[in-house]
Amino acid sequence: MAQIRFFLLVLLLALAGCANVTPKAPPPPPYAAATMQAQALAAGHAGLAGQARRDNADAIERLLASLDDATLARDAARLPVGDPLYNFAGRTLLRRGLPPPRGFDRGDGSFGAASRPPAAADGYRPPLQVGVLLPLSGSQAAAAAALRDGYLAGYYGESRRRPLLRFYDTAGGAKAALARAAAEGNDFVVGPLGRDEVDAVFTGEPALPLLALNRGDRAPAPGSAAFSLSPEDEGISLAQYLIEDRGSKRVLLVAGSDDTQRRTADAARKQLESRGVKIVARLGVSEQMDGALRQLAQAEAPDAVLLVLKGPQARIVAPQLALAGMAGLPRVAASQIVSGTGKAAEDAALDGIVFPTEPWLVQRVDGLPSQASAAARVDTAKGPAARLFAFGLDAWRLTGYLEHLALANGGIVGATGRLRLDGFGNVLRRPGWTRFVGGEPVPLADGAR
Numbered sequence: 001m002a003q004i005r006f007f008l009l010v011l012l013l014a015l016a017g018c019a020n021v022t023p024k025a026p027p028p029p030p031y032a033a034a035t036m037q038a039q040a041l042a043a044g045h046a047g048l049a050g051q052a053r054r055d056n057a058d059a060i061e062r063l064l065a066s067l068d069d070a071t072l073a074r075d076a077a078r079l080p081v082g083d084p085l086y087n088f089a090g091r092t093l094l095r096r097g098l099p100p101p102r103g104f105d106r107g108d109g110s111f112g113a114a115s116r117p118p119a120a121a122d123g124y125r126p127p128l129q130v131g132v133l134l135p136l137s138g139s140q141a142a143a144a145a146a147l148r149d150g151y152l153a154g155y156y157g158e159s160r161r162r163p164l165l166r167f168y169d170t171a172g173g174a175k176a177a178l179a180r181a182a183a184e185g186n187d188f189v190v191g192p193l194g195r196d197e198v199d200a201v202f203t204g205e206p207a208l209p210l211l212a213l214n215r216g217d218r219a220p221a222p223g224s225a226a227f228s229l230s231p232e233d234e235g236i237s238l239a240q241y242l243i244e245d246r247g248s249k250r251v252l253l254v255a256g257s258d259d260t261q262r263r264t265a266d267a268a269r270k271q272l273e274s275r276g277v278k279i280v281a282r283l284g285v286s287e288q289m290d291g292a293l294r295q296l297a298q299a300e301a302p303d304a305v306l307l308v309l310k311g312p313q314a315r316i317v318a319p320q321l322a323l324a325g326m327a328g329l330p331r332v333a334a335s336q337i338v339s340g341t342g343k344a345a346e347d348a349a350l351d352g353i354v355f356p357t358e359p360w361l362v363q364r365v366d367g368l369p370s371q372a373s374a375a376a377r378v379d380t381a382k383g384p385a386a387r388l389f390a391f392g393l394d395a396w397r398l399t400g401y402l403e404h405l406a407l408a409n410g411g412i413v414g415a416t417g418r419l420r421l422d423g424f425g426n427v428l429r430r431p432g433w434t435r436f437v438g439g440e441p442v443p444l445a446d447g448a449r
Helices: 002-019 033-043 050-065 069-078 086-095 141-157 174-183 195-201 231-245 259-274 290-299 311-323 344-350 371-375 383-408
Strands: 129-134 164-169 188-190 210-212 250-255 278-283 304-308 331-333 354-357 411-413 418-421 427-430 432-437 440-443
Touching: 033 050, 033 086, 050 086, 050 259, 069 086, 086 427, 129 141, 129 174, 141 383, 164 174, 174 195, 188 383, 195 210, 210 383, 231 259, 231 304, 231 331, 231 354, 231 427, 250 259, 259 278, 259 304, 278 290, 290 311, 304 311, 311 331, 311 344, 344 432, 371 383, 383 411, 383 418
Parallel strands: 129 164, 129 188, 188 210, 250 278, 250 304, 304 331, 331 354
Antiparallel strands: 354 432, 411 418, 418 427, 432 440
């Protein structure tokens, strides 16, 4: 009997102990909810085309944009190699100025470099023979001339091995020019310049690896890349500046109506809203907008102003912002603000406005000729054409460093900003920043923005 009582006592104690064990909580999901939604969309992205593909990419980017920096970096690091979401996540990190956790998942990252001599210590490994596809005649010839001169300035400024160069006029069609370049022994192509031309050469697989000088609706073909000073890219840079550098939450957008202004403003608005920033109003330019601005200042209280305007337009708006009590707010403008400026007495109205610019236009860039020295030789290095000249300088730099950007996952400092390559073959650019002081543009150091 005693043994039975002892056995029952032990059994009761065991049952009591089991009753007090707290069940383990299920493990947390490996990713944030937005990341998992984006991952599901990315899984089917390769099978889409046209507008459906663009809409899907937009949806993925909106989901990733909703993540804070720490969550985005954490989830990107957890994605396995080959996960189709990784290149999207890495690009989002790059746009925020953050390094991806590893190299991008890409196909051919050599850009035709296998047959070239070994790379220099800094990664410089230019092609053997380059065909440059530009509209050397016709309505775009002036723009092409500035770009060509910048490319040649970089080319002749390089003391190491340089490729043979041949120029091809795309006036008769970009695909025909590309076929001629392939037939004449080039192993790499730079160009074409027009958006429709870029789409044409990226329809199917181009005959040669190339660096397109614009972005159309088609993604770069594997083994090729695209570089652009597009309004959409600038809009994203403006939004990132307001978010990352200014911490803006409520932005007043004042924009002009030309095509470039519209595209810049639309891209900035889209990027801001995807990051949780409210556009309190979007206004056009008017001589009598101070009343509407005063009402906005009281009712909506923006914490920053984004101006997508040319210089004369901004000189109309800036005093009215001051009358409405918004002069003390951060005012950020698109690069178009320098169009129609140049007289310090008039441009003093723009003092305090910060805008993106090509560093080469306002300061020395290591390894490149100064703008002053270039302008003394060719007219295309000064005035409005100088921006395309700087673009040409960077097109040359990228010619020799694309493989390095793909393999090292690093960046190079160029005339138009810091250049890096995403996992889709797009060159991403972080511009320099400049502020009007005493009516003059003054470049800002990174720590003083």
